Structures are given as C-alpha cells and as structure tokens.
Amino acid sequence: MIRTNIPFFAQTIFITLFSILFFQVGYSQDKISKIYLEKDLAILKSNLEKNHGGLYTYSSKKIIDDWFIQTQKNLKDSMGTFEFYRLLTPLNSVIKNGHTDIPYPKLKKDFKLLPIQLYKYKDSFYVGDFFAKGYEDLLGLQILKIDKQPIGEIYNSLLKNYTRDGDNLTFPNENLSSLFGLDYALIYGSKSNHTITISKDNKNVQIELKSTLLNDEVVNAYEKSKKQKPLSFEINNKVGILTFSTFSERKLEKENYLSFLEESFKKIKHNTIEHLIIDVRDNSGGDALPTQELLSYLLDKEFVMYKDVYTITKKIKDKKYYSNQGVFWLNAFSWLKLKKTMDNHYSLRKIEGMDVFSPKKDNFKGKLYILINGKSFSATGEFTSFLKNNRNVIFIGEEVGGNKVQNTSGISYIITLPYTKQKVKIPLVVWEMNVDYKNDSHGIKPDYWIRNTIGQELNDYDSVLNFTLEFIKNR
Structure with a gap:
C-alpha cells in the first residue's frame, strides 16, 4: 500500500522481486558461522518487536517466539545465504502480514530455474506459461509430478514461504503460481534438468524439461502482465x-x-x-x-x-x-x-x-x-x-x-x-x-x-x- 500522503516520512520503499535479483547477482556462497547466524536472527527478532505495528495481529507472541527458538535450533554450524534464506522465509506465513516480506537472496548469474509458470484451478495445476522455446505443446496441460514428487505436496510446501494477510490463501496462491519455477529451484535446488509427469490424452506422460538461466529474457517474461489502463x-x-x-x-x-x-x-x-x-x-x-x-x-x-x-x-x-x-x-x-x-x-x-x-x-x-x-x-x-x-x-x-x-x-x-x-x-x-x-x-x-x-x-x-x-x- 503506497501512502504518499504522509510527507514527513520516507516514501515506502518498494523493491520488486527481480530488481533485487539482478541488483544482487554474483554473490558468492561463502559459509557463515553459526554464531553470526544467531546474531542475525536476534537482530531481526528485536527489530520486528520494536517496529512492526502488526506483528501479533494473526499470531501470538508465544507462536512467534517459539518459531525463533526452533529456527535457532535448526541452524547448522555454518550455512550459506541460500540455506539461511530457506530457513528464514517461512516466517512470512507465521507473521501473516501481507506487507511484510523476505526477499530472495543474492543469486549467481548461472542460476537455473524451472522454465514454467503454473495456473491453479481448484486443486489442479497446469502449465500456464513457459520461458523457453520448444515447450509450446505443454501449455494448458495438467502437471501431476515434478522430479517424482506430487505437485500438490511441492506447492503446499512452497506456499508456506509466501506472505499473506492472516489465513487468506488467494494472495499467496497468485504470487506462487507466477513465481513457481524460481521458487522451486531456490528451495529444491537449481539443476540442469527436471522430470515432470503430465496428463495428456488421458495418459500420464513423463517429459524431461531443461532448465533455463535466470536472464533478462526470463525476467521480462516474469514481469509481463496484462496491461490495464488505471x-x-x-x-x-x-x-x-x-x-x-x-x-x-x-x-x-x-x-x-x-x-x-x-x-x-x-x-x-x-x-x-x-x-x-x-x-x-x-x-x-x-x-x-x-x-x-x-x-x-x-x-x-x-x-x-x-x-x-x-x-x-x-x-x-x-x-x-x-x-x-x-x-x-x-x-x-x-x-x-x-x-x-x-x-x-x-x-x-x-x-x-x-x-x-x-x-x-x-x-x-x-x-x-x-x-x-x-x-x-x-x-x-x-x-x-x-x-x-x-x-x-x-x-x-x-x-x-x-x-x-x-x-x-x-x-x-x-x-x-x-x-x-x-x-x-x-x-x-x-x-x-x-x-x-x-x-x-x-x-x-x-x-x-x-x-x-x-x-x-x-x-x-x-x-x-x-x-x-x-x-x-x-x-
């Protein structure tokens, strides 16, 4: 929500997902020792408590305190930024405030992602769009599995990482469906190929899907939207x-x-x-x-x-x-x-x-x-x-x-x-x-x-x- 009618404050800072990605490209995956990871967790918790006006609107102080305690226990002796991000990002669905957000970590230029967007209708998932040539025939087909894991299990796991207001799911559903290929690679691993199982002509068919690099073309495809006049x-x-x-x-x-x-x-x-x-x-x-x-x-x-x-x-x-x-x-x-x-x-x-x-x-x-x-x-x-x-x-x-x-x-x-x-x-x-x-x-x-x-x-x-x-x- 932009509140430009509050002149004395700094204007709300909006950082789009992809401006972050490309501003931070090239970050190395150096390991960070546990003592410093614990310090970052403590700093975040303290700043949320002191500044976030709606921190306890949807989750009690005990629930949020317990989440930080458990997350600290889950820290390894050393972790890279991706690992720390994976541990931290479920906080979005614990706080449940749609204007709170944990942006993506820094990515390397050779980061590979699944080249598809999802379209969700009720409890089914379809190929809604794609970012690589050669997959036009997949458009509109139902996805059943990715790398042998049921798509519903994958989706619900990733959905926990998304911000939302309270228990609403329509907002995170829209965002995850659009960014699914990227989120899948971030959480399940960036690799060169994936096996997807689709339903085609009433048969389950396995297809090898080659990953695509996170380049300008992909970013433009992600940012593509139906242009509407205000x-x-x-x-x-x-x-x-x-x-x-x-x-x-x-x-x-x-x-x-x-x-x-x-x-x-x-x-x-x-x-x-x-x-x-x-x-x-x-x-x-x-x-x-x-x-x-x-x-x-x-x-x-x-x-x-x-x-x-x-x-x-x-x-x-x-x-x-x-x-x-x-x-x-x-x-x-x-x-x-x-x-x-x-x-x-x-x-x-x-x-x-x-x-x-x-x-x-x-x-x-x-x-x-x-x-x-x-x-x-x-x-x-x-x-x-x-x-x-x-x-x-x-x-x-x-x-x-x-x-x-x-x-x-x-x-x-x-x-x-x-x-x-x-x-x-x-x-x-x-x-x-x-x-x-x-x-x-x-x-x-x-x-x-x-x-x-x-x-x-x-x-x-x-x-x-x-x-x-x-x-x-x-x-």
Whole structure:
C-alpha cells in the first residue's frame, strides 16, 4: 500500500522481486558461522518487536517466539545465504502480514530455474506459461509430478514461504503460481534438468524439461502482465462497467481521475443506469484519498474510513541496519505527525482517511456488483470491506487478498541483517478500518465464486465479467 500522503516520512520503499535479483547477482556462497547466524536472527527478532505495528495481529507472541527458538535450533554450524534464506522465509506465513516480506537472496548469474509458470484451478495445476522455446505443446496441460514428487505436496510446501494477510490463501496462491519455477529451484535446488509427469490424452506422460538461466529474457517474461489502463468506464446494454486497476494517487492523478469519476457518474445518472459493475481485480492497492473519492459516489451518507492509524514506535533505534532510507528524518521529525495516546501507541495526526468525507451529488443508489480476486490487495481490501459494511453489494470472483479489518503498511523499511546480508521488509503503520466486523483473518469473500478454467484463461475469456453480465440480465 503506497501512502504518499504522509510527507514527513520516507516514501515506502518498494523493491520488486527481480530488481533485487539482478541488483544482487554474483554473490558468492561463502559459509557463515553459526554464531553470526544467531546474531542475525536476534537482530531481526528485536527489530520486528520494536517496529512492526502488526506483528501479533494473526499470531501470538508465544507462536512467534517459539518459531525463533526452533529456527535457532535448526541452524547448522555454518550455512550459506541460500540455506539461511530457506530457513528464514517461512516466517512470512507465521507473521501473516501481507506487507511484510523476505526477499530472495543474492543469486549467481548461472542460476537455473524451472522454465514454467503454473495456473491453479481448484486443486489442479497446469502449465500456464513457459520461458523457453520448444515447450509450446505443454501449455494448458495438467502437471501431476515434478522430479517424482506430487505437485500438490511441492506447492503446499512452497506456499508456506509466501506472505499473506492472516489465513487468506488467494494472495499467496497468485504470487506462487507466477513465481513457481524460481521458487522451486531456490528451495529444491537449481539443476540442469527436471522430470515432470503430465496428463495428456488421458495418459500420464513423463517429459524431461531443461532448465533455463535466470536472464533478462526470463525476467521480462516474469514481469509481463496484462496491461490495464488505471481507469476505464463503459456502458454495456444499460450496465455500467467501471474499472479501477489501482488506488495509487500518483498514477491516478496522471489520468485526471477526479474529473474521470465526475464524468462517469454523470453518464450513469444521465443514462439511468440501474446496474453498476466495479472491477477491482488485480488492484494491489494505493492511497486513502482515491479510495475515499470512489466511495463517495457509492455511499449516501458521510463516512470516516479509519478508526485509528498508528505506529508502535516514534523512532527506528537500530538505524545502522536501514541505510539510505530516510530513517534520520523519521527519527528527527516524528513528533510533528505522531501523538502518543498510550504506551507503544502513536496515532498519526491529520491523516487522510480519518477525516469526514461527504457523498457526491451524483451518488449511485442502484444495484452494485464488485469483481474481486486474490490480487485485490491492501487499499482494495479496505475499499471492499467498507462497501460491504455500509451498503448492499454483490461480490463476484475470488476472496480479496487484503484483510477486511486492518493492515500494517504505508511506511516500510528494509532491514539488512549485518552478517548474512538478508533483507526483510518491515511495515510500521497500522490502519484500522471503521467497520463492524471482527477480524476473521480473511478478506471479503465472494457471494459467487468464479475463476477461469485453464482453457478460459489461455483464451483470454473473462468468466467473472461474463457471469456478472448474465446474472444481471436474468435478475
């Protein structure tokens, strides 16, 4: 979640998976002695406890303490950075905060990975894409085993390494499916060839799959995504379809989003649109203000989005582990924006989302349908939660990846552990939603679960939107 509306803080630092990979290429696999590994674990634990506002939201202090105790016991007399990473990365699914992350370690230029992406449909796994020539015929086929191990066992093992909000699985599922070839090589070993068992023509067939090097071509393939405009609006047979693919204020301002919203809802009113679809699939979040602006066209009374926005610290004490991230400015000027309200609780002053927001005059009062999936995250979790709490709405698709009660995000710092050089992203700010539900560790769930089959996905068929249009037609 980008919170650019907090000017005194260093902007949230986003390090993509692959900028890390290529920034760190060439790192040697020197062994690090146990005493230094223990020190890095202790430094990480201490910094999480002092700085992470949502550390104990989903797992108790005892669970997290026990994890560190057991992990320390599992340390060998000496370990390389890959081994340490493999030991550390399950912490993502122990903390269960989707904005906390343990990035990949440094990789060598000769690192080899499985050249496929997965597509998961229910409990089955398919070849969704590939990064090497010669495997076109595999596209869409079901995978049963990799190197003689059932794909389900492999997948569930790797899934434990992925960050998520609470017990939600749609968000880590989407990320693992995309990065499966890389994660498999990191955890199970980078090697030249793999044997995969696929289902073809109702027969189980074994195929030798040659690994591919992690080069620019592969990185570009990983970063390839369906290019979406940040905003779009159309009317289809008296049904309005509004797409918001981001809540990033910076990106939306380039699209003049305030005028776009005003004009779109004028058209809705002028054309007497009774059914409105809002598509927030793959919307990974953004800022409070655009979220409020959209909500103001959908709610008919004044609202305040957040109950509280706070940190558990006003200073980063171990600033030597957070170089070039603006920690000095946080420590020097936090008193201007933070007000201590109780022990270890510093509320942010005059923050967007804590203000009273009024409904717009062209407010939509018709039937509302929201399209969602696992990549609907962070601020989109807030948007869907607040809507469900305040008006009648039908959700279609898959469970939202972002939690519906709170998240810890906004301002994040990357700690670099001094001996292993492993990085960990630690979010600081807790955003508590002004909603009535209890935190059940999940995002908003759909009223109608719809996901593309592998065939629909490969043919670019939108089963979620088409289901919704047909549903409206038959109402």
